[in-house]
Amino acid sequence: MATKAPKGVRLVITLTGRRNAGKSSLINAICGEEIAIVSEMPGTTTDPVARHHELLPLGPVTFYDTAGLDDEGVLGELRIQAARKVLFRTDVAVVVVGEEGITSYEKEIIAELRRMGLSFLVALNKRDLRDDMEGDLAWCAEEEVPVLSVSAQGGDGVRELKESLINMAPEEFRKEPLLVRDLINEGDWVVCVVPIDLAAPKGRLILPQVMVLRDILDADAVGLVVKEREIEETLASMGRKPALVITDSQAVLKVDADVPQDIPMTTFSTLMARYKGELEALVEGAEMLDKLKDGDTVLMGEACSHHQVADDIGRVKIPRWITRYTGLDLNFEFYSGNDFPDDLEKFDLAIHCGGCMLNRTAMLRRIRECQRRGVPITNYGVAISKVQGVLERVIRPFGLA
Ligand SMILES: Nc1nc2c(ncn2[C@@H]2O[C@H](COP(=O)(O)OP(=O)(O)O)[C@@H](O)[C@H]2O)c(=O)[nH]1
Ligand code: SF4
Numbered sequence: 001m002a003t004k005a006p007k008g009v010r011l012v013i014t015l016t017g018r019r020n021a022g023k024s025s026l027i028n029a030i031c032g033e034e035i036a037i038v039s040e041m042p043g044t045t046t047d048p049v050a051r052h053h054e055l056l057p058l059g060p061v062t063f064y065d066t067a068g069l070d071d072e073g074v075l076g077e078l079r080i081q082a083a084r085k086v087l088f089r090t091d092v093a094v095v096v097v098g099e100e101g102i103t104s105y106e107k108e109i110i111a112e113l114r115r116m117g118l119s120f121l122v123a124l125n126k127r128d129l130r131d132d133m134e135g136d137l138a139w140c141a142e143e144e145v146p147v148l149s150v151s152a153q154g155g156d157g158v159r160e161l162k163e164s165l166i167n168m169a170p171e172e173f174r175k176e177p178l179l180v181r182d183l184i185n186e187g188d189w190v191v192c193v194v195p196i197d198l199a200a201p202k203g204r205l206i207l208p209q210v211m212v213l214r215d216i217l218d219a220d221a222v223g224l225v226v227k228e229r230e231i232e233e234t235l236a237s238m239g240r241k242p243a244l245v246i247t248d249s250q251a252v253l254k255v256d257a258d259v260p261q262d263i264p265m266t267t268f269s270t271l272m273a274r275y276k277g278e279l280e281a282l283v284e285g286a287e288m289l290d291k292l293k294d295g296d297t298v299l300m301g302e303a304c305s306h307h308q309v310a311d312d313i314g315r316v317k318i319p320r321w322i323t324r325y326t327g328l329d330l331n332f333e334f335y336s337g338n339d340f341p342d343d344l345e346k347f348d349l350a351i352h353c354g355g356c357m358l359n360r361t362a363m364l365r366r367i368r369e370c371q372r373r374g375v376p377i378t379n380y381g382v383a384i385s386k387v388q389g390v391l392e393r394v395i396r397p398f399g400l401a
């Protein structure tokens with residue numbers, strides 16, 4: 001199994017469990033330094049605490065030590081909410097079990113993690129204090145829950161725990177992302193359509209265009225770059241059919257009309273949606289556009305607060321197109337920043353920006369969070385293709401239509 005994660009992956013590992021089970025002590029043992037606050041008084045760690053650590057050979061990871069999900073009182077309720085919020089964005093969870101062993105409380109956490117679709121393992125901690133682990137081990141075997149025993153104090157089993165964590169990184173985080181290379185063969189011709197209008201940056205191409213051209217060259221294929229006005233003439237004068245036409249979304253309707261149906265066509269933003277996240281999930285999310293009802297609420301989520309232009313794509317254009325497409329009276333709420341709103345569950349659909357400032361892990365994590373919270377998610381590019389009626393065509397090259 002490949003244990004090396006692609007660059008830019010920072011795995012989020014969250015330790016959860018009863019107060020005093022030894023979560024902070026385990027993080028200290030893994031990281032090999034006194035960082036998390038260890039206490040004999042239950043509930044010392046009030047908020048989820050993030051610690052960065054280099055977990056070789058996986059690379060940088062962030063550990064969260066949540067306060068535990070059994071807190072009492074109002075403050076406890078807030079802590080539980082904070083802990084859940086961290087779990088929504090977690091890649092691998094560790095259920096830390098203390099002297100009490102696995103009780104109905106731990107079983108409830110495990111059920112919750114399963115509902116969320118999270119990778120997790122159970123760490124039976126304080127093995128130096130316990131001589132009654134057999135029952136817990138048997139229960140985990142029965143339930144097919146990965147388990148190991150460990151002692152944060154003294155360090156027995158910590159190395160095995162580290163190794164297990166490395167191997168539990170979700171598959172999609174380990175895979176090298178694909179841009180266009182797998183869709184074309186050596187010697188193929190690929191036509192890229194790049195409109196040069198007022199919105200185009202002066203004197204250069206934008207990053208997705210540059211990345212795609214580079215990937216075409218790396219595949220030993222031939223990349224042709226044209227403006228949308230020249231696409232028809234270019235195709236007519238080419239001695240053979242291109243293997244793929246890739247267009248900017250802005251010109252997709254014209255290009256769709258000008259490029260015969262038997263020539264595969266897609267958009268730069270569709271390629272980027274797959275490269276950055278998970279195209280299949282975003283396409284599935286876009287199906288929600290056909291199921292919305294009057295009064296439904298759509299979240300327009302942007303990963304950063306880039307300056308707003310007058311006819312902003314997320315704030316004005318997409319809501320207008322969706323309203324026209326659905327003929328419904330919808331509420332659009334706009335949100336930008338690192339976190340989704342706390343009340344994410346109230347949304348019927350989330351439409352995320354392309355995430356150019358996010359790395360793939362962060363984007364995947366956002367997709368997972370929406371799925372865990374039961375909110376269909378798509379992105380700007382996929383939603384635009386959907387309302388323009390070209391989604392089926394632009395995802396066909398990926399075998400998704
Ligand atoms: N004997 C023993 N004590 C432990 C072990 N792990 C943690 N403890 C103790 O359990 C108490 C609670 O640990 P802490 O890490 O603060 O638990 P947390 O609330 O889950 O973060 C502290 O007094 C630790 O020293 C262990 O493996 N063996
Ligand atoms: S598309 Fe890029 S610039 Fe725009 S909001 Fe998303 S991350 Fe920021």
Ligand SMILES: [Mg+2]
Nearest residue numbers: 023024045065
């Ligand atoms: Mg703690």
